[in-house]
Amino acid sequence: MGLAAVALPFALAVIMLGLGLGLAPADFRRVLAHPRATVVALVCQMLLLPAVCFGLVVAFGLSPVLATGMMLVAASPGGTAANLFSHLYGGDVALNITLTAVNSVLSVVTLPLVLNLSAQHFLGDGTDLGLQFGKTFQVFALVLIPVALGMYVRSRAPRLAERADRPVRIASVAILVLIIVGASLQERDSLGGYLRELGPVSLALLVCSLSVGYWVPRLCGVERRQAVASCMEIGLHNTTLAITIALGILGSSEMAVPGATYGVLMFFAAGAAGLLLRRTAPTATAAPVTSVPESEHP
Secondary structure, three states, X not given: OHHHHHHHHXXXXXXXXXXXXXXXXXXXXXXXXXXXXXXHXXXXXXXXXXXXXXXHHHHHOOOHHHHHHHHHHHHOOEOOHHHHHHHHOOOOHHHHHHHHHHHHHHHHHHHHHXXXXXXXXXXXXXXXXXXXXXXXXXXXXXXXXXXXXXXXXXXXXXXXXXXXXXXXXXXXXXXXXXXXXXXXXXXXXXXXXXXXXXHHHHHHHHXXXXXXXXXXXXXXXXXXXXXXXHHHHHHOEXXXXXXXXXXXXXXXXXXXXXXXXXXXXXXXXXXXXXXXXXXXXXXXXOOOXXXXXXXXXX
């Protein structure tokens, strides 16, 4: 656990720094330009999805620690991979950036709340697998300080931020893979049993996340490109954050396994969802002449 306690927070800091390098204050102001799409997606992400996940872990009868770990995944904000998949499948990438930025800030409050309630429910009042004030402050530092630093670098040295953006993103993907492999190796003796137990519930959560992320906004009158962005944002979580909290802060390798399992499956599920959305897309894809490009919104 000594190496994990040092390496995982550093790895997450690199990922969050990369997120900050791609953000500007305008990304937060864009909430005012598309309030319906933003509010609907955030409600799905922060309220509906944890409720769905709770129902699934109870229905599938997960063990208490794994159930708490799965709730930790559901409470984690969207990851930067959502931007890539949204771009590949015709989503509103600007909305993805806005949702990731806002949700990453809000998760400093919502994630400890969901995790502590889940730990209390599944593990009992006497458990130490929760985020008390000191550990919550660690989450705050790991999430917001690197993002703020990245935004500061972008504002002061935009060319440096632009040059660093791609290498940091590549490093983020490599780090995610290494973290998933490391978490899996740490529990290798029990990995087969965990996969049999977690595979079905992870796939069920993915199907629900991607479906909720697309259809709830559409039913609320959100246009299709923004619904695709919401679909990817809600389906692709920052599993690195979930694994870092489980391993690096709480010291539980078992609680990290749901994040590793979800982190592997989510790319395949998001790819399948994207292909399905592309096949069902309207044949007329030309934008109306009166539409305003996202970059021209104030």
